[in-house]
Amino acid sequence: MAQGRGGSTIYDVASRAQVSISTVSRVLSSPEQVAEVTRKRVMSAIEELGFVPKAEAVARARKGTQRIGVLAPFFTYPSFVQRLRGIATALADSTFELVIYNVDTAARRDGYFASLPISQRLDGLIIMALPFDHSVVRRLDESGLETVLIEYRNGPFSSIEIDDEAGGQMAAEYLLERGHRRCAFVGDSDVPRYAVSTSDVRLRGFRNALARAGVDLPEEYVSLARHGLEHAYQGALQMLRRPNPPSAIFAYSDTQAMGALKAARHVGMAVPGDLAVIGFDDVDVADYIGLTTVRQPLDESGRIAAELLLSRLADPNRPTQHIYLPLHIVQRETA
Numbered sequence: 665m666a667q668g669r670g671g672s673t674i675y676d677v678a679s680r681a682q683v684s685i686s687t688v689s690r691v692l693s694s695p696e697q698v699a700e701v702t703r704k705r706v707m708s709a710i711e712e713l714g715f716v717p718k719a720e721a722v723a724r725a726r727k728g729t730q731r732i733g734v735l736a737p738f739f740t741y742p743s744f745v746q747r748l749r750g751i752a753t754a755l756a757d758s759t760f761e762l763v764i765y766n767v768d769t770a771a772r773r774d775g776y777f778a779s780l781p782i783s784q785r786l787d788g789l790i791i792m793a794l795p796f797d798h799s800v801v802r803r804l805d806e807s808g809l810e811t812v813l814i815e816y817r818n819g820p821f822s823s824i825e826i827d828d829e830a831g832g833q834m835a836a837e838y839l840l841e842r843g844h845r846r847c848a849f850v851g852d853s854d855v856p857r858y859a860v861s862t863s864d865v866r867l868r869g870f871r872n873a874l875a876r877a878g879v880d881l882p883e884e885y886v887s888l889a890r891h892g893l894e895h896a897y898q899g900a901l902q903m904l905r906r907p908n909p910p911s912a913i914f915a916y917s918d919t920q921a922m923g924a925l926k927a928a929r930h931v932g933m934a935v936p937g938d939l940a941v942i943g944f945d946d947v948d949v950a951d952y953i954g955l956t957t958v959r960q961p962l963d964e965s966g967r968i969a970a971e972l973l974l975s976r977l978a979d980p981n982r983p984t985q986h987i988y989l990p991l992h993i994v995q996r997e998t999a
Contacts, residue, residue, distance in 0.1 A: 750966025
């Protein structure tokens with residue numbers, strides 16, 4: 665029978681939460697399948713009773729599970745794939761196995777935050793671009809699960825970040841220096857609430873830098889839609905068909921910049937002669953297509969996050985670190 669550190673069992677948890685034992689088991693194994701209200705009630709009972717499942721108690725008694733978890737949304741985005749590559753590279757020569765948890769709904773995110781510190785056998789956790797509240801901070805901290813964050817800062821955890829507003833400013837200044845005054849933006853409109861949104865921050869930096877130069881960014885030059893090449897293509901196409909189209913487009917991501925390039929080809933505009941296009945991220949394909957972009961160190965962010973986590977696992981008293989990685993423009997053929 666699974667017992668907590670105070671002798672509590674799964675039966676005690678079920679009784680305290682007024683649910684069945686099978687419901688408690690589902691909260692621990694498949695939390696996204698349990699209604700939020702019920703899940704929260706079970707998690708409150710677990711925390712109040714100090715319950716730890718037997719398998720996890722045994723794992724903690726050992727010197728480690730040799731597993732590092734990565735919790736991430738947008739798993740198929742090229743930028744996230746490159747970050748994961750950096751993490752995998754850092755762990756390649758270690759004894760740790762990499763376990764990836766894909767977050768595609770708010771329920772799944774909340775479920776992982778509820779169950780990972782308690783039921784999953786992990787030595788450490790890297791969280792990418794996922795916001796969470798003080799209850800999650802407390803749960804992670806009290807569980808002793810070493811945690812490092814990417815693209816987010818919260819609680820007593822080390823973090824790896826970039827200055828997204830400065831990135832937008834860089835893009836604007838780059839285009840202004842080349843004489844562009846009709847500048848447009850292609851970004852995201854529907855970032856789900858379970859993930860960190862940076863499109864609006866990059867837009868703010870872009871808009872403010874243009875304003876300081878006396879250049880307006882009219883609403884008809886701002887296209888916000890679902891993330892993806894096709895949606896960016898449609899948004900850019902609409903702008904480029906205007907009687908007075910923009911002479912430059914800054915895209916929130918390299919993927920969306922590729923959509924803008926496709927739109928330019930569709931209307932017969934030469935790049936960069938008629939239209940300059942600049943992206944953000946510098947994913948692998950950007951170099952192959954000659955895309956000018958704001959480079960963020962994607963592989964490096966993953967590698968550093970993993971190295972910070974390994975350092976904390978080796979020495980839990982190591983100070984928390986908040987690292988900002990530099991951005992810079994990579995000039996290629998499109999702008």
